[in-house]
Amino acid sequence: MFLVGLTGGIASGKSSVTQVFQQLGCAVIDVDVIARHVVQPGYPAHRRIVEAFGTEVLLESGDINRKVLGDLIFNQPDLRRLLNTITHPEIHKEMMKEIFKYFLQGYRYVILDIPLLFETKKLLKYMKHTVVVYWLVSLPRAEMAVASGRYMGFGRFCCSPRDLLSSGHQPEEISPESWVSACPTLGTYGDRDTQLARLMQRNKLSRKDAEARIEAQLPLKDKAHLAHHVLDNSGEWSITKRQVILLHAKLERSLEYLPLRLGVLTGLAGIASLLYLLIRCLLPSP
Numbered sequence: 411m412f413l414v415g416l417t418g419g420i421a422s423g424k425s426s427v428t429q430v431f432q433q434l435g436c437a438v439i440d441v442d443v444i445a446r447h448v449v450q451p452g453y454p455a456h457r458r459i460v461e462a463f464g465t466e467v468l469l470e471s472g473d474i475n476r477k478v479l480g481d482l483i484f485n486q487p488d489l490r491r492l493l494n495t496i497t498h499p500e501i502h503k504e505m506m507k508e509i510f511k512y513f514l515q516g517y518r519y520v521i522l523d524i525p526l527l528f529e530t531k532k533l534l535k536y537m538k539h540t541v542v543v544y545w546l547v548s549l550p551r552a553e554m555a556v557a558s559g560r561y562m563g564f565g566r567f568c569c570s571p572r573d574l575l576s577s578g579h580q581p582e583e584i585s586p587e588s589w590v591s592a593c594p595t596l597g598t599y600g601d602r603d604t605q606l607a608r609l610m611q612r613n614k615l616s617r618k619d620a621e622a623r624i625e626a627q628l629p630l631k632d633k634a635h636l637a638h639h640v641l642d643n644s645g646e647w648s649i650t651k652r653q654v655i656l657l658h659a660k661l662e663r664s665l666e667y668l669p670l671r672l673g674v675l676t677g678l679a680g681i682a683s684l685l686y687l688l689i690r691c692l693l694p695s696p
Contacts, residue, residue, distance in 0.1 A: 418543035419630035421608030423643035
């Protein structure tokens with residue numbers, strides 16, 4: 411089994427992509443869900459948050475007021491780091507439990523939905539693959555030419571050689587780098603005003619609060635350059651969904667799950683052999 415880190419920008423469509431993976435039967439661990447779970451009343455992280463930030467971050471029910479706490483940490487990096495030192499160890503424990511559960515169930519890979527995958531960097535070394543969901547604006551229609559048949563596996567981006575031919579490239583010119591030259595506006599990974607509007611509407615935030623949350627993340631274009639796979643959520647949803655299906659098929663065909671599984675089987679065989687020899691030594695000879 412191997413791990414796949416999934417991330418994106420605020421309001422980039424990552425949640426919708428995650429749902430497609432789940433519909434395909436993939437094992438998905440949502441770190442946001444775990445983060446909400448570990449700060450519930452009665453858990454160690456809840457007690458430590460109250461000790462560090464005071465009772466003003468609590469609702470009348472005793473639950474953490476996520477909006478109040480979010481306003482505090484997104485504007486003060488020191489407080490954000492303090493909260494991370496409290497919650498991250500507990501989150502990692504729950505993640506390991508989930509990963510082990512899926513390993514026992516025989517999954518070839520597990521998707522970890524991590525919003526700050528590239529920002530924190532702590533989990534990157536454990537990811538065999540990283541996937542970024544991005545969306546673009548104002549793309550030249552003739553240069554993109556991606557309405558038909560996008561193909562995962564031709565470079566890191568989701569297009570096919572046929573798309574490049576339709577945008578004016580000659581057959582001998584086609585290479586993974588051709589995609590970059592075919593799209594001069596590749597750096598415009600979602601304009602800021604549109605991203606702010608989406609976030610303000612979705613989370614009912616003021617413009618100031620929305621800007622603080624965007625500033626806490628790497629620019630989406632930087633994440634796209636760091637990732638192994640990039641899913642384009644700029645066009646019709648059916649096209650995005652097809653990209654997810656093709657990526658899932660590619661990961662399922664991968665043999666990267668074998669080393670860990672063979673290592674575990676070898677270890678179990680070794681333990682069984684030791685137990686057999688121990689029993690033979692302890693039992694009296696006939």
